[in-house]
Amino acid sequence: MPAKELSPIEIYQILPRTNCKECGEANCMAFAAKLVVREAMLDECKPLLEPGKEDDYNKLWALLKPAVKAVEVGVGDHKVTLGGEYVLYRHEFTYFHQPAVAVDVSDEMSPEEFELRVNVVNDFSYEYIGMQLKLDMLAVRSTSGDPDTFAAAVKKAIGLTEKPLILCTHDPEAMRKGLDAAYGRRPLIYAATKDNWKEMAELALQYECPVVASSPQDRDTLKSIAHTLEEYGLSDIVLDPGTEPNKYMTANLDNYIILRWQSINEEEEHLGYPILGLPLVAWTVEEEDTIINEWNEAVIAGICIARFTDAMIVHGISGWALLPQVFLRSNIYTDPRKPVAVEPELAAFGEPTDMSPVLLTTNFALTYYTVASDVESAKLDCYILVVDSEGMSVESAVAGRKMTADTVAEAIAQFKVGDKVQHRHLVIPGRAARLSGEIQELSGWTVSVGPMDSSGIPKFLDEKWTPSPED
Amino acid sequence: MAKSDDIELILSRDLLEKLAKLQEVELDDVDIELDEIEFSIEGGGGGVSSPLLARLGYEFAMIRDSANRMTSLLGGPAMGMPMPQMQPAMPGAAPAAPLVKPSALIPETAGVPEAEYPASIVEVKLGATKAEGGTRSISHVIGGETVPPCFNFQAPPKHRPVIAIDVFDWPKVPLSKAVKMHFREVLGDTGEWARLCVDKFGAEMINLHLLTIDPLIEDATPKAAVKKVEEVVEAVDVPISIGGCGDPHKDFQVFKAISESIEGERLLINSVTLDMDIEGTARLINEHDNTVIAFTSMDVNKARELNRKLYDFVPKEQILMDTTTAALGYGLDYAFTVMERCRLAGLRGDPELNHPMSSGTTNAWAARESWMKMGPEFAPRELRGPIWETITGQTLLLAGVDYFMMMHPAAVDALKTMIDQLMNGEKPAEPTEWVSVKLGR
Numbered sequence: 081m082p083a084k085e086l087s088p089i090e091i092y093q094i095l096p097r098t099n100c101k102e103c104g105e106a107n108c109m110a111f112a113a114k115l116v117v118r119e120a121m122l123d124e125c126k127p128l129l130e131p132g133k134e135d136d137y138n139k140l141w142a143l144l145k146p147a148v149k150a151v152e153v154g155v156g157d158h159k160v161t162l163g164g165e166y167v168l169y170r171h172e173f174t175y176f177h178q179p180a181v182a183v184d185v186s187d188e189m190s191p192e193e194f195e196l197r198v199n200v201v202n203d204f205s206y207e208y209i210g211m212q213l214k215l216d217m218l219a220v221r222s223t224s225g226d227p228d229t230f231a232a233a234v235k236k237a238i239g240l241t242e243k244p245l246i247l248c249t250h251d252p253e254a255m256r257k258g259l260d261a262a263y264g265r266r267p268l269i270y271a272a273t274k275d276n277w278k279e280m281a282e283l284a285l286q287y288e289c290p291v292v293a294s295s296p297q298d299r300d301t302l303k304s305i306a307h308t309l310e311e312y313g314l315s316d317i318v319l320d321p322g323t324e325p326n327k328y329m330t331a332n333l334d335n336y337i338i339l340r341w342q343s344i345n346e347e348e349e350h351l352g353y354p355i356l357g358l359p360l361v362a363w364t365v366e367e368e369d370t371i372i373n374e375w376n377e378a379v380i381a382g383i384c385i386a387r388f389t390d391a392m393i394v395h396g397i398s399g400w401a402l403l404p405q406v407f408l409r410s411n412i413y414t415d416p417r418k419p420v421a422v423e424p425e426l427a428a429f430g431e432p433t434d435m436s437p438v439l440l441t442t443n444f445a446l447t448y449y450t451v452a453s454d455v456e457s458a459k460l461d462c463y464i465l466v467v468d469s470e471g472m473s474v475e476s477a478v479a480g481r482k483m484t485a486d487t488v489a490e491a492i493a494q495f496k497v498g499d500k501v502q503h504r505h506l507v508i509p510g511r512a513a514r515l516s517g518e519i520q521e522l523s524g525w526t527v528s529v530g531p532m533d534s535s536g537i538p539k540f541l542d543e544k545w546t547p548s549p550e551d
Numbered sequence: 552m553a554k555s556d557d558i559e560l561i562l563s564r565d566l567l568e569k570l571a572k573l574q575e576v577e578l579d580d581v582d583i584e585l586d587e588i589e590f591s592i593e594g595g596g597g598g599v600s601s602p603l604l605a606r607l608g609y610e611f612a613m614i615r616d617s618a619n620r621m622t623s624l625l626g627g628p629a630m631g632m633p634m635p636q637m638q639p640a641m642p643g644a645a646p647a648a649p650l651v652k653p654s655a656l657i658p659e660t661a662g663v664p665e666a667e668y669p670a671s672i673v674e675v676k677l678g679a680t681k682a683e684g685g686t687r688s689i690s691h692v693i694g695g696e697t698v699p700p701c702f703n704f705q706a707p708p709k710h711r712p713v714i715a716i717d718v719f720d721w722p723k724v725p726l727s728k729a730v731k732m733h734f735r736e737v738l739g740d741t742g743e744w745a746r747l748c749v750d751k752f753g754a755e756m757i758n759l760h761l762l763t764i765d766p767l768i769e770d771a772t773p774k775a776a777v778k779k780v781e782e783v784v785e786a787v788d789v790p791i792s793i794g795g796c797g798d799p800h801k802d803f804q805v806f807k808a809i810s811e812s813i814e815g816e817r818l819l820i821n822s823v824t825l826d827m828d829i830e831g832t833a834r835l836i837n838e839h840d841n842t843v844i845a846f847t848s849m850d851v852n853k854a855r856e857l858n859r860k861l862y863d864f865v866p867k868e869q870i871l872m873d874t875t876t877a878a879l880g881y882g883l884d885y886a887f888t889v890m891e892r893c894r895l896a897g898l899r900g901d902p903e904l905n906h907p908m909s910s911g912t913t914n915a916w917a918a919r920e921s922w923m924k925m926g927p928e929f930a931p932r933e934l935r936g937p938i939w940e941t942i943t944g945q946t947l948l949l950a951g952v953d954y955f956m957m958m959h960p961a962a963v964d965a966l967k968t969m970i971d972q973l974m975n976g977e978k979p980a981e982p983t984e985w986v987s988v989k990l991g992r
Contacts, residue, residue, distance in 0.1 A: 160698040171888045176975045223987050274656060296982030299661035311653045328979045329972040334704045341664045361983045363990035370991055375938060382942040386949050395990045399929035403920060404879055404942045446881050472848060480848050514767050515938050535918055
């Protein structure tokens with residue numbers, strides 16, 4: 081059921097309506113409202129789990145389940161969820177699970193290279209507005225063609241990382257040995273194809289692992305494999321419609337868009353599964369320099385992230401190429417229902433005194449959090465005056481006249497900044513430099529123009545902050 | 552009680568929330584006589600967001616909840632049951648486990664989704680060749696889309712999105728190191744700068760920014776600005792866009808002087824905003840047969856409002872819309888979604904949003920990660936910067952952008968390559984094998 085068509089009242093009617101509050105909500109109606117926006121899980125309703133309620137539970141699940149099934153890979157703290165999506169476009173609701181990024185290793189790599197790559201998966205991290213951007217999975221490929229070599233590589237991988245694995249080989253015998261080596265870790269099996277689907281399906285059943293149905297550039301067969309796997313008793317399926325090097329970007333986009341469209345808008349049951357994108361195919365093309373392979377891979381990854389894939393495998397491990405990928409998925413998977421703006425206020429950081437600096441910024445959430453994180457990480461004691469710019473960044477707010485000398489002077493008065501500090505010095509963002517004269521005139525405060533980027537604030541204050549109460 | 556009376560029950564959210572919290576309600580001198588209350592919610596209509604629908608559903612349910620409680624407190628029967636069905640019958644329980652495993656693949660046909668879009672995006676022509684009354688060697692038509700961006704399986708792209716490169720008339724414009732290194736030799740010569748962009752970096756248009764007219768920079772006269780534009784018109788033969796400084800009064804004066812002095816080139820004026828003299832600017836565009844970018848700040852309704860105000864004075868075929876580009880990591884999600892919404896609304900028949908879209912992709916460089924020195928694991932920034940601009944641009948290509956204003960030669964090249972790939976629509980003869988292949992060197 082597309083999320084956009086569901087109302088809480090339908091859910092409420094099927095709920096036990098005991099108002100028992102065991103779910104933590106005030107009543108069943110409130111719980112229904114949470115369910116509809118997917119902020120609560122059906123299993124939190126304890127009376128619904130009692131015997132005799134199976135039919136109601138199934139009815140509710142049929143209404144609430146995502147159009148794209150949520151498939152879990154791995155176990156424990158590092159488990160990832162692929163899919164679990166309800167809409168085609170993020171503004172129609174929100175996206176829930178960021179595409180998981182896997183880095184590949186092969187069973188013929190030198191121990192040094194193998195370990196280096198696993199360490200990148202383990203350790204890559206970048207702090208971004210209060211979040212840690214990380215990598216999620218390790219894909220182990222069999223390039224040797226030898227089942228025992230593959231099993232040894234898998235064994236080595238599980239010794240080096242707790243992140244979930246994708247086991248990549250078309251040889252069922254190698255897969256069996258790999259699954260043995262990774263026993264208990266619930267890896268993703270890559271892949272069941274038109275040729276090996278039966279053996280792979282047996283392995284997926286036996287080892288209780290999710291499995292990729294793979295049929296590059298042939299969606300008829302892809303649907304056929306997925307349907308057959310379902311009939312075989314499997315339900316944790318991931319779809320690989322094929323990813324091609326950059327030259328064939330149309331084929332990539334066509335496949336991702338068609339699959340997701342069919343699962344969301346046509347509720348096509350055999351295609352309601354997460355999609356696997358494979359940016360690493362960029363490395364199969366011979367280029368003058370591997371930088372070009374890595375660049376092209378990042379380009380494909382960007383397309384995969386913006387257009388519906390739920391997991392992807394990359395080969396490049398350079399930070400310059402991975403960083404825009406993890407940024408993009410964080411952006412696209414941000415909940416668009418959440419406000420862009422923070423509350424205007426005079427925010428205190430550290431332990432400011434009446435001689436601490438006062439810094440000006442706007443109430444655009446990203447601007448505010450960036451400034452706040454710079455100030456916090458430098459352990460500065462200061463005030464940040466957050467003016468209401470209607471949620472626009474400094475540059476746009478100045479250009480669009482959403483932050484003017486008037487609004488700044490008003491904010492100084494409204495938040496009684498003069499009561500908090502003895503001095504009358506305001507540091508404004510470099511990008512608001514053109515307002516400095518007017519602010520000074522209107523507010524009577526002395527204005528210093530700070531750095532263009534808030535990363536320069538600590539240095540700026542260190543060098544320039546020397547006001548005395550007489551100023 | 553007469554059933555035919557439609558009662559509009561309007562309760563504020565505040566009141567509803569208060570009612571919801573109450574365990575007891577005391578009512579004096581109240582008669583409640585109801586047989587049935589029907590609520591109907593229209594689904595999926597234009598502009599109704601799903602959170603709003605969810606919220607409405609919640610509100611209505613709350614009304615009924617409260618009403619139920621009130622009637623039962625008053626000793627009456629619970630009312631409003633059964634509620635009308637708003638969805639088809641629910642599916643039954645999950646299918647039972649299979650008894651027989653399939654022994655062969657079950658044949659399936661996947662098909663290709665078809666959809667009808669009632670409207671299309673207007674076409675806008677940028678620049679004018681000799682035959683068209685100007686002096687350009689080429690003109691570009693953009694827009695004309697009949698399906699969502701990159702839905703090539705429903706209709707191949709009609710026109711190529713166009714990439715312009717930014718040129719500034721002020722040598723002191725702050726540029727990131729990775730960008731500046733490519734333009735160092737030409738910073739002081741606007742004409743040469745433009746020529747370099749076309750000859751060496753493949754600019755399909757020049758996007759000239761007249762920063763020196765800014766009263767806070769040099770306050771250059773409109774006459775001086777005209778001279779700068781003439782330099783660029785002389786130096787290159789691609790279509791030209793003229794950007795102001797952001798001061799609404801000064802920009803208008805300068806646009807006026809340029810429109811009156813340089814006729815026939817079908818310039819792209821960048822831009823008209825809600826706080827400018829909209830009528831004056833629009834008339835100027837119309838009278839001199841130029842085109843204009845209607846610029847708003849990440850707000851679908853403001854974009855509509857500005858377009859609506861322009862329609863009185865200038866044909867739709869002379870308007871591009873720009874809803875603001877924010878950098879990857881610094882609001883790209885908002886930029887992406889506003890553009891995506893505008894384009895889909897335009898295709899679905901919103902007559903005020905079906906314009907080709909423009910993006911100041913150069914804004915990607917506002918992201919500190921595009922230019923900042925970082926640890927060795929993120930080096931070199933000479934690659935990190937242009938890939939940042941590339942990803943910003945290609946993401947907005949997927950949202951429907953037709954006209955890109957860019958800066959870094961490598962990013963320009965990468966986006967152009969992607970546009971080529973999408974225009975060609977080439978499909979592989981054989982899928983690429985990667986599973987068992989050694990990658991890299």
